[in-house]
Amino acid sequence: MSALDDVARAAGVSTATVSRALSGRGRTSEATRARVREVAERLGYVASATAAGLASGRAENIGVIVPLMDRWFFATVLDGIASRLAPRGYDVTLYNVTDDPAQRRRLFETALRRRRVDAVIVLSVALTDDEVAALGSLGLPVRGLGVPRGELGGPRVDDTAVGRAATQHLRSLGHRDIAHIGQSVAGGGPADPAFDIPSRRRAGFEAEMAASGLTGRFVAGDFTVAGGARAARELLTGPHPPTAIFAGSDEMAYGALTAARERGIRVPADLSIIGVDGHDLADLFDLTTIDQFPHAQGERVADAILAAVTGEAGPAAGGGVPRSAAASGPLPFSLVTRGTTAPPPG
Amino acid sequence: MSALDDVARAAGVSTATVSRALSGRGRTSEATRARVREVAERLGYVASATAAGLASGRAENIGVIVPLMDRWFFATVLDGIASRLAPRGYDVTLYNVTDDPAQRRRLFETALRRRRVDAVIVLSVALTDDEVAALGSLGLPVRGLGVPRGELGGPRVDDTAVGRAATQHLRSLGHRDIAHIGQSVAGGGPADPAFDIPSRRRAGFEAEMAASGLTGRFVAGDFTVAGGARAARELLTGPHPPTAIFAGSDEMAYGALTAARERGIRVPADLSIIGVDGHDLADLFDLTTIDQFPHAQGERVADAILAAVTGEAGPAAGGGVPRSAAASGPLPFSLVTRGTTAPPPG
DNA sequence: CTGAAAGCGCTTACAG
DNA sequence: CTGAAAGCGCTTACAG
Missing domain, CATH: 3.40.50.2300 (Response regulator)
Incomplete structure (x- = not known):
């Protein structure tokens, strides 16, 4: 007797219809959808992420590999990433990578292979060849941000x-x-x-x-x-x-x-x-x-990974230029002149 | 034909035995366990987190609710949390809470109820009564760190x-x-x-x-x-x-x-x-x-949540004082005297 | 100690 | 548009 069953019963439809009505995938009549959603809301039903993930193959979760979480730059980028992912229903799970070889092995050979995430974002970390290969063997979209390697796609600052x-x-x-x-x-x-x-x-x-x-x-x-x-x-x-x-x-x-x-x-x-x-x-x-607008960098890489995961070109339809092309251009930066620079003495 | 089947076949045992040998739960002969592990290693097998989670009810994942990820204090605490969780095989998924009411509703009413996590850690955020109630209705262990409410247990500084x-x-x-x-x-x-x-x-x-x-x-x-x-x-x-x-x-x-x-x-x-x-x-x-040693605070709350999730008293057996009691004592702080304080003028 | 089988709670072809 | 049923890949009583 799953929670889904309760909703189906209360709404007088099958579980298949509940699933379709709630997810928006597949066809459902407007009336059915409305009723199911109302019932689900009233019962406080939310689909189990693990069950849905197993059945659909979609985890609705993005992994982010980040070094030194207490460094301002990464924390800010992470904030930018989360700000774009959460509204779309994606969670983000954090994979902290350190210099400890055992910890890195655990990360690349075990943690990342548990199929908990749909894609992974790699933030500026120096990876070994084996690690890049491990990332590749995941069969998942991978985007780097400011990663010091050409192998990983993703936006970057010039x-x-x-x-x-x-x-x-x-x-x-x-x-x-x-x-x-x-x-x-x-x-x-x-x-x-x-x-x-x-x-x-x-x-x-x-x-x-x-x-x-x-x-x-x-x-x-x-x-x-x-x-x-x-x-x-x-x-x-x-x-x-x-x-x-x-x-x-x-x-x-x-x-x-x-x-x-x-x-x-x-x-x-x-x-x-x-x-x-x-x-x-x-x-x-x-x-x-x-x-270099780190928050915006996080937003950009989040959008890129989302596009890769959903197979979309992006949220905005836009003109003739494919969104993906625009998104892969270099990230902006800007000189901010303040008081620590001036002409040399003398 | 799951990946588990492949391992079972290659090792000449049932999938049940593979599961037991790899997880360490249930009895397995030493020889069987060694062989299964060797085969799994060779085949690069890692159990799917979603399948295992659905079957076992354990997500092996801890949710962390954090405001303002780009604030040094929280980033540092988060680092401390991750440093304790990762070695134990737990992932951490981040739930960023902002001031946006819609975003908060999505967090407390949907994201957190997807059963993606085994427990949740709340970092210093001011919660409404409804939100505290929502947390309670999750049926999950919840610990706060420096939360401005008595409702949530967890270590705190005096x-x-x-x-x-x-x-x-x-x-x-x-x-x-x-x-x-x-x-x-x-x-x-x-x-x-x-x-x-x-x-x-x-x-x-x-x-x-x-x-x-x-x-x-x-x-x-x-x-x-x-x-x-x-x-x-x-x-x-x-x-x-x-x-x-x-x-x-x-x-x-x-x-x-x-x-x-x-x-x-x-x-x-x-x-x-x-x-x-x-x-x-x-x-x-x-x-x-x-x-106030924020990194250590993160470690402490991570240990507390792990103890709650696994039902253990804690890693160290210790003396007569229950570990949980010791862990619930106030967190330490220390005056660091530097150059910005001195006697008043005159 | 080990295996056969049921079941976790969803999603999705496949029919109708 | 909707339902019955299979299946996602594991874990875990239950027997033996």
Whole structure:
């Protein structure tokens, strides 16, 4: 005696009709549908996700693989994803990936293979070849967001352009002695560094500097506040401190700000600093940054995965351009000029 | 021809035996179990979560209701929860609750009733009576973390003590003119303000001030950086600015720091500021705070929910005190003295 | 310890 | 448009 039976009985129809009326799949007369829905509502009936999933093959659930949940950027992207999925009736289950090999094996070889999700979104994590293969063998749509690999489809920011834009801003203020704080490629990264986000930002920086006949310095941070502080201290205590720093993330920029403060170096009078992200607190720090709209990024990848799962072209019918093509264009970013950048001293 | 059948065939046993060998439930000979596991491993077999869930009634999935996923505190707690659940084979599905009434109805009346989860954890959200009732009617274990209601069990910090400790620190430095930035009770909160976290912190503040025969001022922030800045501006531009501010959260304390900076008020020479949380960037801001170990809070509530779901007393056998009793004690907090607090001027 | 069989609560061809 | 029935892929009493 399932709950479905109760509804069918109360509405005087078969369970098949209840299922059709409630899901909207298959034909039902308007009158029947209305009556069934009314009865279901009154009885507080909601179909069991596991039973429906088993019978239909649709889990109505999207898996999201995310590193470091306590990092602002990912939390914000996740929020964007959830904001698009929930209204469509999709749940999101979280798969936190760490550096622990045993944990990763459990994730890719077991957790993800339980058929609990219809598709998976991968947020900026460096995956091994085996892991990419494991994802592929799932037979599920997979989209990455900012993943450092070409293998996974999904929207992405043109990070080379981001690197160029940040550098251009500094150059246009007159800086010639600019250092970049980023991530060293060796740091446990994936196979092909050419697809790496930090590498792209750095490449943009170097290209822009080279275009002016300049050479930029590079110091490795690790995309944390502490790493940024460490890198900035190295730069600022050297024989020839730069007049400007382009940090590959806002959090590293905060670290650079601290390092400058420690040494009594005035920002922006003595030193300009620009970050990347559009972090929550950038306004508080009065930090100039390249905003990459992480919340919107989450929305975009959620829409893309939904389109893949439902086989739709997208919510809006639109004109001649297929929605999928539009959705696969590069993600926007924007320079936000605040008080940490100014012309160089002298 | 299910995947289970393949394994059973290859191992030369029945599907029942495969199920028992793989799950560890029921008896199986050591030899059979080893062989079945070896075959399953070789074939890459992992039981379908939806089929197993339907048959067993166990979803092996915990729902977490969380507001504002992009808030550091919640993201950190979530990380703590996931870190305990994943190793035990439990997935976590996220239910983001916002202020949108339609969205909340969808959550409490539909999403949560799909039997996708074995239990639910509620993170600090103000629930209406109807929502608490809806949670109760789920027939599932429910634990809150820092929920402003007595109805939901679960570990919690003694926030009155937190308020007292912060105030004591300021008092011990010699401050007499202390203001508290918190949250106004009217702000869309739940029925009983007595269970409210912000109210408790404020009560602790007032009790401690009263004990010295002093009266503290109160200004409402809204637990955001901007709200803290606004409240602090109000205090600092008044006729009689305080010599110390106790902010109910680190993020509001950051706002207060900004407001002081705007006005050229030196911290801590002219003004002391203390926050609550143990935020990631507190170290960067050199902020004195009451750390409440959010990651550990997540671990604790995850353990509590796991105990409720599995009916266990907990992982460690322990001594005479039941684990559950120990786990229900108040959560720890700790004063971290940094550079934003000092004796008052003069 | 192991197997045959029923059943978990839905969805969906297939007929009508 | 609607119903009877099979089936989704497991788990679990129930026997043996």
